[in-house]
Amino acid sequence: MKPRSLTSLLLLLTVAAFLLSLIAGKVWIWPMSxxxxxxxxxxxxxxxxxxxxxxxxxxxxxxxxxxxxQGYLRNPLADPTVLGVSASAALGGxxxxxxxxxxxxxxxxxxxxxxxxxxxxxxLAISRNGGPVGFILGGMVLSTLAGALTAxxxxxxxxxxxxxxxxxxxxxxxxxxxxxxxxxxxxxxxLGVALLLPTGRALDALTLGENGAKSLxxxxxxxxxxxxxxxxxAVGASVAVSGVxxxxxxxxxxxxxxxxxxxxxxxxxxxxxxxxILTLTADSMVRLVPGPSEVRLGIAMAVLxxxxxxxxxxxxxxxxx
Amino acid sequence: MTLTVRNLGFARARxxxxxxxxxxxxxxxxxxxxxxxxxxxxxxxxxxxxxxxxQTGTASLHDIDITNMxxxxxxxxxxxxxxxxxxxxAITAEALVALGRIPHMRGAGTSTDDRRAIAxxxxxxxxxxxxxRPVTQLSGGERARVLLARVLAGEPEWILAxxxxxxxxxxxxxxxxxxxxxxxxxxKGVVAVxxxxxxxxxxxxxxxxxxxxxxFAQGSVDDVITPANLAHVYGIDANLFNDEEGAGQLFIKGKxxx
Numbered sequence: 001m002k003p004r005s006l007t008s009l010l011l012l013l014t015v016a017a018f019l020l021s022l023i024a025g026k027v028w029i030w031p032m033s034x035x036x037x038x039x040x041x042x043x044x045x046x047x048x049x050x051x052x053x054x055x056x057x058x059x060x061x062x063x064x065x066x067x068x069x070q071g072y073l074r075n076p077l078a079d080p081t082v083l084g085v086s087a088s089a090a091l092g093g094x095x096x097x098x099x100x101x102x103x104x105x106x107x108x109x110x111x112x113x114x115x116x117x118x119x120x121x122x123x124l125a126i127s128r129n130g131g132p133v134g135f136i137l138g139g140m141v142l143s144t145l146a147g148a149l150t151a152x153x154x155x156x157x158x159x160x161x162x163x164x165x166x167x168x169x170x171x172x173x174x175x176x177x178x179x180x181x182x183x184x185x186x187x188x189x190x191l192g193v194a195l196l197l198p199t200g201r202a203l204d205a206l207t208l209g210e211n212g213a214k215s216l217x218x219x220x221x222x223x224x225x226x227x228x229x230x231x232x233x234a235v236g237a238s239v240a241v242s243g244v245x246x247x248x249x250x251x252x253x254x255x256x257x258x259x260x261x262x263x264x265x266x267x268x269x270x271x272x273x274x275x276x277i278l279t280l281t282a283d284s285m286v287r288l289v290p291g292p293s294e295v296r297l298g299i300a301m302a303v304l305x306x307x308x309x310x311x312x313x314x315x316x317x318x319x320x321x
Numbered sequence: 322m323t324l325t326v327r328n329l330g331f332a333r334a335r336x337x338x339x340x341x342x343x344x345x346x347x348x349x350x351x352x353x354x355x356x357x358x359x360x361x362x363x364x365x366x367x368x369x370x371x372x373x374x375x376q377t378g379t380a381s382l383h384d385i386d387i388t389n390m391x392x393x394x395x396x397x398x399x400x401x402x403x404x405x406x407x408x409x410x411a412i413t414a415e416a417l418v419a420l421g422r423i424p425h426m427r428g429a430g431t432s433t434d435d436r437r438a439i440a441x442x443x444x445x446x447x448x449x450x451x452x453x454r455p456v457t458q459l460s461g462g463e464r465a466r467v468l469l470a471r472v473l474a475g476e477p478e479w480i481l482a483x484x485x486x487x488x489x490x491x492x493x494x495x496x497x498x499x500x501x502x503x504x505x506x507x508x509k510g511v512v513a514v515x516x517x518x519x520x521x522x523x524x525x526x527x528x529x530x531x532x533x534x535x536x537f538a539q540g541s542v543d544d545v546i547t548p549a550n551l552a553h554v555y556g557i558d559a560n561l562f563n564d565e566e567g568a569g570q571l572f573i574k575g576k577x578x579x
Contacts, residue, residue: 074409205423209407214372216423217396262410
């Protein structure tokens with residue numbers, strides 16, 4: 001299929017997944033009752049709509065960040081967690097819950113963004129002139145440190161309820177989000193996407209290695225700033241609003257690569273769409289699984305994503321052999 | 322139309338790599354930079370390409386300091402074929418050649434100029450036959466030609482090549498050398514770092530011989546490839562002779578006995 005018709009198809013699927021996310025759940029709410037002044041109408045406006053919008057944005061942001069990072073590091077195993085921004089944002093969120101700041105309006109979001117912001121500054125300082133290797137090592141150190149501190153906060157939680165609240169939040173979910181969450185997260189994500197989308201040509205140039213890219217007039221230092229800030233803001237905001245949702249950023253660019261070929265610039269927009277489709281669909285599924293409480297989105301994504309990814313790897317090995 | 326370095330010096334971690342280099346490179350000529358491993362050949366080329374900023378002295382293009390040029394403007398005039406033939410993704414040969422147009426591109430997509438330059442670069446290197454094949458599936462010789470086509474597609478006035486023959490079989494080495502030679506004859510300035518003295522003798526118009534970070538000799542093949550210079554710089558016992566067709570050839574007898 002031609003890339004253009006493929007993209008149209010992905011757009012169509014994104015719209016379909018968005019509609020599914022609006023409609024599906026313990027209570028099915030069909031479009032005719034969206035504007036109704038009854039329980040269905042309220043569920044739609046207060047619960048479904050913000051949840052679907054967040055699912056769309058978070059999925060898109062994670063897919064795009066994954067595609068950009070894989071291109072930048074020229075490594076198909078990279079994903080948005082390699083920068084340590086997710087772990088740092090999660091630490092901020094966990095700290096907020098531990099200190100009770102999450103009860104204040106935007107307290108949790110603010111703390112998580114603070115964590116993300118600090119990690120962005122640290123990364124820029126660490127990887128100054130270091131190129132991708134300094135970058136990835138810095139990210140790993142940040143990730144490990146933030147992970148350890150998060151575990152520490154859980155271990156000193158005053159009571160089992162606090163610990164369980166923290167763990168529950170960490171696992172990532174879109175449950176019970178409000179329009180206010182959408183409006184706080186959206187500007188950061190939009191800014192992040194605006195920084196990431198124009199990197200395509202520079203990522204293409206990196207196919208020739210760093211010297212090749214530089215000789216084509218690409219400013220690698222500037223590119224690194226765009227990527228750290230873009231991924232940091234977008235992924236930081238997504239963690240702040242939904243906890244850590246893994247796998248989207250790793251798996252989606254791979255699927256898109258199989259459809260569009262490997263040129264990095266061609267993967268950016270489709271990966272954003274693919275991420276949105278995957279996240280919206282998975283989030284609709286978790287609502288449909290019977291049981292007293294919902295399966296957490298982060299868990300569902302890993303359970304769905306891991307076998308799929310393994311299958312992909314096996315097929316890849318077969319075709320390479 | 323010259324690329325000039327004046328009193329150029331470069332050090333890494335206080336270890337001097339290049340020191341006080343004065344040299345001039347001209348369009349229409351194939352200049353070969355020679356010197357043993359660690360002599361500073363690649364560093365000199367990187368300074369010429371604007372990838373490294375010399376700590377002392379200048380590298381300039383038509384009297385404009387290369388480090389002061391806007392990167393895109395520089396990229397349009399100086400093309401570099403980097404060492405190592407890196408290709409990280411399995412993109413098609415044509416898509417790879419198209420990367421050479423990046424300094425000329427504004428907005429999305431390719432212009433008619435871009436497409437014409439890509440087609441010309443691919444025909445000059447006889448790579449049209451595998452335009453649609455992923456570069457990762459090409460043989461070393463084919464990939465080397467595609468990578469050179471990438472540089473040509475940018476239509477630079479200068480073509481700098483850092484060890485363009487590494488890991489190529491003799492036939493493919495000659496393909497690349499002939500292509501570089503033809504570019505010089507077409508009026509481009511070509512500067513190549515080479516290891517093989519035989520090739521340098523056969524193909525170069527001008528030689529720059531580096532030794533331990535300093536300029537040891539420069540000039541024509543006869544001026545630079547002398548038994549005394551080769552013994553001093555490479556520690557080899559070698560001399561030039563003319564073969565039955567009158568072409569200069571190098572004969573290396575062995576290491577110099579001390």
